Amino acid sequence: MKTNAVLENIKARRSVRAYTSEQIAREDLQVILEAATYAPNGMHLETWHFTAIRNADKLVELNDRIKGAFAKSDEPRIKERxxxxxxxxxxxxxxxxxxxxxxxxWWAAMDCACAIENLFLAARSLGIASCWVNQLGTTCDDPQVREYLTSLGVPEGHRVYGCVALGYADPQTLIKMKTVKAGTVTIID
Incomplete structure (x- = not known):
């Protein structure tokens, strides 16, 4: 089967859920964010926004506000978190x-998904691990979360469609091999 560096990068990328405390270089972050801006987007309107947070205290506060929104949930598993x-x-x-x-x-979520994939692949190409984080998408309309998002520079009228955790994988964490489920591809000639 044919291969090249791009295809190998795609195949090697995995979600990582344990990181070292080492911060990624600002220069690398800028390269990763630039890759996001080159993603396909509806009518090339580029209505998206990327807010990168490197400040540990601000990340803890964001997590606390998300947990506050979760605590209000009627769903037991979410409330537990x-x-x-x-x-x-x-x-x-x-x-x-x-x-x-x-x-x-109407294409806002799809534009964001394409940009997030570019974030993942650019990070992987630089040796930086990543993971999609959904929680903010489900809590961004909570008043305390929304207030904080605005203070961080997320445009007021925007909805969060996803977040990307970036860092260096904890070397103690096992990265799972990818197996492709049979029957997921159909080719009609």
């Missing part, structure tokens, strides 16, 4: 990128 002293939605990664978009654009 909100009451946990150890729960960290971003897996203690030293950098988190919030990906938001104008929800009035």
């Amino acid at each position: 909100g009451q946990s002293q150890t729960y960290c939605c971003y897996y203690h990664a030293p950098t988190v990128v919030i990906v938001s978009n104008d929800p009035t654009q």
Whole structure:
């Protein structure tokens, strides 16, 4: 089967949920964010926004606000996370990128998904681990969370469609091999 560096990068990328405390270089973060801006987007309107947080105290505050929103949930599993002293939605990664978009654009979520994939692949190409973080997408309309997002620079009218945890994988963590489920591809000639 044919291969090249891009295809190998795609195949090697995995979600990592345990990180060292070492911060990624600002220069690497800028390269990763630039890759996100080159993702396909509806009518090339670029209505998205990328908010990168490298400040540990601000990440802890964000996690606390997400937990506060979770604590209000009627779903027992979500409520449990909100009451946990150890729960960290971003897996203690030293950098988190919030990906938001104008929800009035029907393609907003799809644009963000394409950008997030570019974030993942660019990070992997630089030896930086990543993971999709969904929790902010489900809590961004909570008043305390929304207030904090605005203070961080997320545009007021934007909805969060996903976040990306970035950092260096904890060497003690086992990275699972990918197996492709049979029957997931159909080719019609």
